[in-house]
Amino acid sequence: MTATFWKGRAATARLFAFVAAASLSACATASPEAPASTPTPPATSTTASEPLTPVYTAGQATRGQGTFAGVCSTCHSRNEFAGPIFAITWRAEPLSGLYQQISTNMPQDRPGSLTPQQYVDVLAYILQLNGIQPGNQELVADPTTLARMDW
Numbered sequence: 001m002t003a004t005f006w007k008g009r010a011a012t013a014r015l016f017a018f019v020a021a022a023s024l025s026a027c028a029t030a031s032p033e034a035p036a037s038t039p040t041p042p043a044t045s046t047t048a049s050e051p052l053t054p055v056y057t058a059g060q061a062t063r064g065q066g067t068f069a070g071v072c073s074t075c076h077s078r079n080e081f082a083g084p085i086f087a088i089t090w091r092a093e094p095l096s097g098l099y100q101q102i103s104t105n106m107p108q109d110r111p112g113s114l115t116p117q118q119y120v121d122v123l124a125y126i127l128q129l130n131g132i133q134p135g136n137q138e139l140v141a142d143p144t145t146l147a148r149m150d151w
């Protein structure tokens, strides 16, 4: 990989550290009982700190594959998003790390130009490329939920 790659990773790591610190302090101040005004959590949520298994549907991965073919494949081969190097780089972090990287910096010529749904669909496709089995629940474009998903 190139120097730009490492620069990008350092920026991502800093952003991630910031997000992690922000959510830690949020945890510290939150009371154990959720106040009545708390919005209904997504179906995947149980308690705020409990780890979640990554979920996506086969249909979602197919949508993501379409976006990948239409947008990402100009610059990337799908082989870049699975295998040992990819795992060391991205699977050491919860899924939110890769979501942040993609949704903030990609596509490199038009960062942030896709919808959150399109980004999370591509993420579902990447889960599929990494051999994670689909289920009957879609992956949601919610950084807090993604931050609880180790993969």
Ligand code: HEC
Pocket (backbone or CB within 6 Å): 004, 005, 008, 009, 068, 071, 072, 073, 074, 075, 076, 080, 086, 089, 101, 102, 105, 106, 107, 108, 109, 114, 122
């Ligand atoms: C115009 C070219 C271009 C497009 C289109 C593009 N990327 Fe990238 N991408 C790059 C470059 C160049 C890098 C390496 C430099 C960096 O990290 O910013 C990169 C890096 C990445 C990385 C981190 C690299 C790694 O192996 O760890 C991921 C993940 C990624 N891109 C995903 C995507 C996804 C998903 C899309 C489609 C939504 C996409 N990219 C579209 C050029 C592109």
